[in-house]
Amino acid sequence: MKKTENDLVSVPSELNVLKEHLQGNITVDYDIHTLTLDSVIGKGQVRYTNLQSGLQSFDFDLKLIKDIEIPIASMTSESIQFLYCLEGHCSHQFETFEEATLVEQFQTAVVHSNRGLASKIIIKKGDHLMLNIICVNKKEYFDKFGKENNPFSKKLQGLLYEIGTKSKHFHLGGYSLKIAEQLKLLFGIEYSNEVSELLSQKGRYYLILAKHIEQFHSEIENNSNTSGLLKNELKAISQVSDFIKKYPEIQHSIKSLCLESGLSPAKLQEGFKFMFQRTVSDFVRNVRLEKAEKLIKTTELTISEVVYSVGLTSRSYFCKIFKKKYSYSPKEYKSK
Template sequence: MENVMNEYQKVPSELNVLHKHLPGTIEVNFDIHTLTVASSYGSGQVRYTSLQNGLQTYDFNLKLNEDLEIPVCSITSDSLQFIYCLDGHCYHQFETFEEVAKIEQFQTAVVHSDSGLSSSIIIKKDHKLVLNMICIDKKQYFDKFGAQDNQFSKKIQSLLVNIESKSKHFHLGNYNLKIAEQLKLLFGVEYSNEVSELLSQKGRYYLILAKHIEQFHAEIENNSNTSGLLKDELKAISQISEYIKENPEIQHSIKTLCLHSGLSPAKLQEGFKFMFERTVSDFVRNVRLEKAEKLIRTTDLTISEIVYSIGLTSRSYFCKIFKRKHLCSPKEYKLKKI
């Protein structure tokens, strides 16, 4: 059940502080607190989710009427911040330092500073910004990995050694569409009930954090681009993948997708391999199967009608690839879901 939270003591202290910078109303839905910005100040929301002790995440989706500077230390202390810009851009600046770093669309950043040195996220007015920030209390969250002997814990310890040797640390990462795809799945996905939605969302945040750590470790160890693709090329891959998802019934080919995206066949395949770990044809096939599964589950269309609606002509071929993915025929799947 969703409730409007008017009493400050019921709201997490971190969100209360942010509320002072962003006037609006706060609502709660299970563990998720949402601050909706007052219309006089702009539009949009900030979603705050506590994943566990020492691990919180903020999702900013804003378009403001005036510039806003958010002191990071006021909403999270003694922490690492893993930042990802899904849309638009913002800036980061350490207190008393003139240098300002721009975080662009699809770009990652890792931030840390000693408790005596604050930093800020700067959001410019009249520009839409969609930003995710995962905040990790170093002592509460990372200490538990110290005694473990596996690759993930070793990467974490390497990360901490690199960061804590400096009073301030700002690492502007490469463009990463894998994180973008995970963040997109946090919004607009249909779930059977609110509990399953919450669990799915929390699990995805952990996956996003793992991708941040993996990329940061690779970049500080190898100082190399993790994708080999330029920002405009990655953006084109993102756009063409959305086009395929919105139009699964079209007979997509490498030639038509290259014309639509402006990419060469080699760049198109490279982008899909990097972003989705699939070839273009595998991606199209999977999109069609996902659309078919949804139609089987939510409509009264016949199997033949569904086959036609997703751009296939052979019912037997559809049944074959559907069974390979779901381990049962479309008809059996539909009976299970009734």
């Protein structure tokens, strides 16, 4: 049940800082706090998720009618901020006399500044911005991994050393569709009262953080964009993958998808291998299987009807690939 701001015992201080710059009302649904904008400033919302002590996430989904500057350093002190722009663009600036750096769609950035140093996000009016910021408190979160001897903790410690020794740090990363795919499942979501679903959605933020750290290390070591694809090519891959997910029943081919995306066959395959670690045909097959699994769980369709609904024609072939992925035949899966 949603509670209004007047009903709340306490509002997270991080969200109160935002409210000083983005006028609106705060509601809470379980432990998800949402700041909904007043019409005098624009439309949209900012969702605040406290993942654990020292780890918070902010999802901005805004379209403003005036330019706004948000001081991210004061949102969470002594933290490292991982930025990802899913749609639109914004800018980051340390001091007012320094040049602002543009963060474009699908682009990552890593920001850190010591207490007292200005660090702000600049959002321009008129553009639809979908931005995720994961704030990681260095001491509370990273120290937990200090004694662990595994590849992930080593990457965390390496990142700490790279960033934490400087009074301020800004790393403009390359483009990443891997993070985009996770955020698409989080933006605009309505949490149900299922605790398992809430935990599953929160888990995606940890995946996003892991991908940020992986990309940051790769770019620091190689000093290069990890994708090798241009922004417009990444956008085309994202759009064509959404098209396949929306219409799995269509008989997709390399030729038709090239016409849909405007990409060459080589770029199309390169993009899917980078983004999904699959060929185009493997991706289409997997989308169909996931759609079929959902239909089997949530509808009364027969197996033959499910096969037809996802664009396949052979029931025996469908049963074979379904069992390979889910370890049960479609009939066994439905009965369970």
